[in-house]
Amino acid sequence: MLLDDLVKARRKERLSRRIPLQLVESWCGEQLDMATGRIWYVLKGDMLASKHKNHAHKFSEEAVQGVRKFIDAVPKYRSHHNRQQNPNKVYLDCDLTISSLFCDKCSTYCQEYQLPAVSESKFREIFVTEYNIGFKIPKSDTCPKCDSFLITVSNSELPEDELAQKKLQYELHLRRAESGQDMISSLTALAKExxxxxxxxxxxxxxxxxxxxxxxxxxxxxxxxxxxxxxxxxxxxxxxxxxxxxxxxxxxxxxxxxxxxxxxxxxxxxxxxxxxxxxxxxxxxxx
Known part of the structure; x- marks a missing residue:
């Protein structure tokens, strides 16, 4: 037997185990003192709802990829001092919201690049589940050297040797920052002890x-x-x-x-x- 036949057989078996409508009608009339017309109105509405149940609209992969490209293109910044607690967290301008991004920015972006659009709920789903982005201002301000590096590496015309040098300088900068944080932690431990x-x-x-x-x-x-x-x-x-x-x-x-x-x-x-x-x-x- 094919898989489709098995599924249909199981579905018929579950349907056969359902309570007959006449039994439901008699029980509601006796126990709840409900009128027959009202009972059938409720049961009919429930059956219609299950029959015409709304399914989630599926968007094309091209539309989903367009949303991801837009989110990747939005300028972001990192918090230098919060890097150890949440290294992958990035921030957007505090004046932005998910709704404003979708209505004011994403729609224009899709029209400019001729990409299929998605709904705001789908845009929010992708934004929340696939990205680690915050809107509120970080507790600590951002590091100008880190921001300068991120702007530099975003330049696609930068030569590879210069890009490698910038990455090396950035890594040295992060190591110095981490060593400073380690020093503060060790001094704090001494002050408490x-x-x-x-x-x-x-x-x-x-x-x-x-x-x-x-x-x-x-x-x-x-x-x-x-x-x-x-x-x-x-x-x-x-x-x-x-x-x-x-x-x-x-x-x-x-x-x-x-x-x-x-x-x-x-x-x-x-x-x-x-x-x-x-x-x-x-x-x-x-x-």
Whole structure:
């Protein structure tokens, strides 16, 4: 017997085991006190729904490949400091969404390259299940050297020898970054084990904050007051200290950073014999 015959035989066997409609009608009438017309209305609707059940629309492989090509072509960036926790995570501009990508970008892309279109649900399915992409801003800012490398390698006209040299420089850069993270981890362990001997802090200038942050009305187009936030993190106790000031009170130079450090020492009053300071970005804070 062929496989199709076996399937049909099993299907008939399952159908024969179903409860007769007359039995369902009598039980509903006696136990639920339902009218006969209402019982048949419900049963008929259920049968029609099962008979005309909507199946998921299948898109051609060309259409699916077109979506993948579009997503691959969208500019992305990586978080340098989050590389160890999630090395494959990439980010898009925080102003974008899956819906805006599909409506504003993907449709135009398919029309330009004469590719068959897919539905928004299919686009979302491919985007979510096949890619590791986020929209919200990473906790840490991106590394300019990493971003420069990604822009360089995306140039298809770059000679192979120059591309190999860029890749080597990029690998050396990543190794130096990892060695710095390892050093911070080892110092943090020492500070936790022996706080009387070691006091380890990590300093970083956060993203500037517009004040007030409004998106509606004329206030959106008005000039904002920028606020600066500098963090000093006590690695031994895992406690953070934030120092906030506005642009009319100071800039982001070494004087402001030194003032934050002095203020931190006055507040924390560490009694350790050795003080280890690590800064995330020395150029950005003027050191």
């Amino acid at each position: 022996n706080p009387q001997q070691y006091h380890v802090i990590a300093m970083d200038m956060h993203q500037t904050l517009p004040t007030p942050k409004l998106t509606a009305g004329p206030a959106f187009y008005k000039l904002k007051l920028w606020m600066y936030n500098y963090e000093i993190h006590d690695c031994g106790t895992n406690k953070g200290y934030m120092f906030l000031w506005s642009e009319n009170e100071g800039g982001r130079g070494s004087d402001e950073v030194g003032s934050c450090l002095i203020k931190y020492l006055e507040i924390a009053k560490p009694h350790a014999k050795e003080l280890h300071i690590t800064a995330r970005d020395r150029q950005r804070i003027g050191l």
